[in-house]
Amino acid sequence: MTDRLPPLPPQQLTPAQQAAAQAVIDGPRGALYGPFVPLLRSPELMQHAQRMGEYLRYRSALGTRLSELAILVTARQWNQQVEWAIHAPIAAQEGIGQAVIDAIAQRRAPPGLAPDEQAVYDFCKELHEHKRVTDATYAAALALFGEQGVVDLMGLNGYYTFLAMVMNAAQSAVPPSEAAPLPD
Missing domain, CATH: 1.10.8 (Helicase, Ruva Protein; domain 3)
Known part of the structure; x- marks a missing residue:
């Protein structure tokens, strides 16, 4: 490409x-x-x-660890290699487990998520795959993150989708990374 x-x-x-x-x-x-x-x-x-x-x-209300998790779910959703190459190592540095990162790359449900990570993962997956979130998923995120956190989570999904669209259409070159590329 x-x-x-x-x-x-x-x-x-x-x-x-x-x-x-x-x-x-x-x-x-x-x-x-x-x-x-x-x-x-x-x-x-x-x-x-x-x-x-x-x-x-x-500076999102979710903090960098959970923001990076949302970015990875979005990158995987859009098969966005540049976002993945940049953010998978950052997510690991911020405390997202390698087993979680690997599962997201393989399009599998990540094992052993902490409750806040599970809420972010579920919210992002539903929003990307169904274009909405269930009442239960919304309520779980709201209870953990408050309204600002939920809105920031929506923003993360939208913003990184925008970037993925830009880079997918532009066929942006993937930078060198310690992260393995996303599989097809």
């Missing part, structure tokens, strides 16, 4: 693209990579996406 929207040479960037790229580089990501490479073609969209993603990834 050829990367349809590869990195742009710095000397070809418009002033708006330069400013958008610099905002990502100066933020917690520290570099322009992954979905921000194709999104740079639309600098205003990229700036808005970057700000939303910065909140959801680094």
